[in-house]
Amino acid sequence: MAPKLQREDYTVGWVCALHIEFAAAQLLLDTEHAPFPQGPNEPTFPYKLGCIGSHNVVIACLPAGRPGTNSALSVALQMRSMFTSIQYGLMVGIGGGVPKPKNNLRLGDVVFSQPDGAHGGVVQYEFGKDIPGGLRRTGHLSAPPEHLLNALQTLKARHSMTNFGFLDHLSKLTRPGSPFLRPNDASDVLFAASYEHKDSDDAVGCYECAQESLVNRDRWQARTGPVQVHFGTIASDNRLMRDGNQRDRISKELGGVLCFEMEAAGLMNHFPCLVIRGIADYSDSHKSDDWQKYAAATAASCAKEILLLIPPTSHVIEHTSASKAFL
Numbered sequence: 001m002a003p004k005l006q007r008e009d010y011t012v013g014w015v016c017a018l019h020i021e022f023a024a025a026q027l028l029l030d031t032e033h034a035p036f037p038q039g040p041n042e043p044t045f046p047y048k049l050g051c052i053g054s055h056n057v058v059i060a061c062l063p064a065g066r067p068g069t070n071s072a073l074s075v076a077l078q079m080r081s082m083f084t085s086i087q088y089g090l091m092v093g094i095g096g097g098v099p100k101p102k103n104n105l106r107l108g109d110v111v112f113s114q115p116d117g118a119h120g121g122v123v124q125y126e127f128g129k130d131i132p133g134g135l136r137r138t139g140h141l142s143a144p145p146e147h148l149l150n151a152l153q154t155l156k157a158r159h160s161m162t163n164f165g166f167l168d169h170l171s172k173l174t175r176p177g178s179p180f181l182r183p184n185d186a187s188d189v190l191f192a193a194s195y196e197h198k199d200s201d202d203a204v205g206c207y208e209c210a211q212e213s214l215v216n217r218d219r220w221q222a223r224t225g226p227v228q229v230h231f232g233t234i235a236s237d238n239r240l241m242r243d244g245n246q247r248d249r250i251s252k253e254l255g256g257v258l259c260f261e262m263e264a265a266g267l268m269n270h271f272p273c274l275v276i277r278g279i280a281d282y283s284d285s286h287k288s289d290d291w292q293k294y295a296a297a298t299a300a301s302c303a304k305e306i307l308l309l310i311p312p313t314s315h316v317i318e319h320t321s322a323s324k325a326f327l
């Protein structure tokens, strides 16, 4: 029987936005724990408790129909008020990719936020001052704490030795009959950035879109497997990106972005975390939901892989400086 745990025993917060992301995360728990009784004045948000390796984890989800940076921050703050020993987080779910010849990013791939010289791993791309001719981005989002970046480096080293731990977790999520199965590769199509989607009255999908506007990716960077993991800048804001030209323009302005999403910018300065996104579309007008479940599964599998590489933290260790700022 599982030992009786206290709220203080939970040290990791895993945040997701969609119910399919919440489901994928729960399926990867080694053991599920019973919830605590709800206190009279406590906030309510969907969550699940359990352990992964030696970590006791709170998996929290945003309320239905409430995506966005503010909602993510609200849930993270509520989670940390109920589970005061949480040291760091993983923001895990789907995102829209920025495919380029040099990254050959495909649907189902996974992106980890990783700082570079100019950014902390996540950029809030619509935050700043309007100036003649455009927007001057201001403000800075914090980089993940060092022990998460150490784990990221270990993961990268393992991947460079073709040791892809996430594939074991992914195989558990994609057993026959699972809703998280990989769609047919033929449905992974990329249109030219400036070619807009043509709606069809009869069917959902790109049936009316011109095949000659598809991008030929035969000569893009070679692939190492069906799911590739990428590391770099994630663009985050409250707006759903579904415009190929804007996608490429903003990416260029920021020195190269791997994906767009809608929650991480709310968290980074308040909740030390890594952002892990499975690519479900290409952030353009052709976006569909076909790859969402599989992308949620690949992201959750990578989140479990890195969590298992992070040494267990005692809930009494000194909080990181970011945590102190929060507290």
Ligand SMILES: [Zn+2]
Pocket: 196, 197, 198, 205, 206, 207, 209, 285, 286
């Ligand atoms: Zn289309």
